[in-house]
Amino acid sequence: KAGVTQTPRYLIKTRGQQVTLSCSPISGHRSVSWYQQTPGQGLQFLFEYFSETQRNKGNFPGRFSGRQFSNSRSEMNVSTLELGDSALYLCASSRTQGYDTEAFFGQGTRLTVV
Amino acid sequence: AQSVTQLDSQVPVFEEAPVELRCNYSSSVSVYLFWYVQYPNQGLQLLLKYLSGSTLVESINGFEAEFNKSQTSFHLRKPSVHISDTAEYFCAVRSSDSSYKLIFGSGTRLLVRP
Numbered sequence: 001k002a003g004v005t006q007t008p009r010y011l012i013k014t015r016g017q018q019v020t021l022s023c024s025p026i027s028g029h030r031s032v033s034w035y036q037q038t039p040g041q042g043l044q045f046l047f048e049y050f051s052e053t054q055r056n057k058g059n060f061p062g063r064f065s066g067r068q069f070s071n072s073r074s075e076m077n078v079s080t081l082e083l084g085d086s087a088l089y090l091c092a093s094s095r096t097q098g099y100d101t102e103a104f105f106g107q108g109t110r111l112t113v114v
Numbered sequence: 115a116q117s118v119t120q121l122d123s124q125v126p127v128f129e130e131a132p133v134e135l136r137c138n139y140s141s142s143v144s145v146y147l148f149w150y151v152q153y154p155n156q157g158l159q160l161l162l163k164y165l166s167g168s169t170l171v172e173s174i175n176g177f178e179a180e181f182n183k184s185q186t187s188f189h190l191r192k193p194s195v196h197i198s199d200t201a202e203y204f205c206a207v208r209s210s211d212s213s214y215k216l217i218f219g220s221g222t223r224l225l226v227r228p
């Protein structure tokens with residue numbers, strides 16, 4: 001069974017540009033969450049999608065957005081990139097939405113903003 | 115708001131020695147607790163989880179963690195570490211306080227020396 005796939009693995013962008021990251025969850029999983037990981041702030045929750053609907057959103061500016069498609073694949077978009085957006089972006093998929101459900105993480109997309 | 119505290123940012127230990135990585139959480143409601151491990155340039159892998167039942171949970175590679183409700187702790191232990199255990203370890207909690215979000219601690223880097 002394939003794991004969570006994130007593409008691309010590495011990305012270099014210039015300030016002011018926008019970027020789209022992709023996440024393919026494990027087959028059968030309907031919930032996808034996104035996290036930003038930085039040395040200074042650690043792991044911070046961005047948002048969660050379940051059945052194409054955003055169910056939860058973290059404390060990030062509106063430049064960060066996402067969506068989920070009918071096949072559960074998800075994308076996140078960051079517009080007007082800033083240097084501080086450089087981070088490892090992790091996607092996690094879960095079978096359902098629930099407190100006891102296990103989250104499986106992808107290997108992440110390393111975004112560098114120059 | 116729900117929070118998770120990992121007091122030790124780095125724990126150096128010699129190979130074959132025992133280790134304990136500490137984790138405390140803040141919540142007055144039912145919680146579900148997780149330990150994740152992250153190797154360099156990788157995503158997060160679930161190490162073990164406490165959902166209900168026995169307060170002592172074990173992983174397949176020798177780690178164990180004990181849920182202590184009175185002390186709001188979920189410390190991770192291993193009686194004898196290997197070089198290959200060198201990684202960053204994250205404690206996480208999910209509860210009704212945080213909706214379905216996984217709230218992570220700041221991480222503890224375990225450094226196993228020969």
